[in-house]
Amino acid sequence: MSHAVAEQPAPEQPAAVQPAVEYGHVEHTIVHFDDLDALGILHNARYALLLERALTAYWSARGVAYQAGRATAPDVFHAVREFTITYRAPITATGPVAVHFWLEHFGTSSAEYAFRFHSLDGTTAYAEGRRAIVRLDPATRRPTPWTDTARAIATTLLRPAT
Secondary structure, eight states: OOOOOOOOOOOOOOOOOOOOOSSSEEEEEEEOGGGBOTTSSBOTTHHHHHHHHHHHHHHHTTTOSEETTEESSGGGOEEEEEEEEEEOSOOOSSEEEEEEEEEEEEOSSEEEEEEEEEOTTSOOEEEEEEEEEEEBOTTTOSBOOOOHHHHHHHHTTBOOOO
16 A cells, blocks of 8 residues: 655745844855764864855855866965864754854965854854965965955955954
């Protein structure tokens, strides 16, 4: 005997309320089932990956990306020098999470991001930290200055001096 299962309509998802930010940018990224650990919380190593995805989406939308295996701008060739994170509350479900990031410093060949992972409505802070990068020359792998294009984009992310 065959039992037909009636398809249930997908539950209505409330529209994400985007909290206003005074500086930087908020990018939504998705936590997938395989990002969770055996305890059902976002694995600590996945935060770096989700931050990378958020930053990549931001810069790609502005023409600084890899397309068809090639760099669209020389500024995509950089290395992470330092990554620190402090965990505040566990992410315990799949779905979108907000990543607020901004630049604390944009130097000749280096940059320092600060970031915060939070709920879509901004009420729960999950983690915060910083990520320092250095732009490298692809041939020598030595630090090299950012281009004018990167500098123009970076100004939109700089946190105002207080």
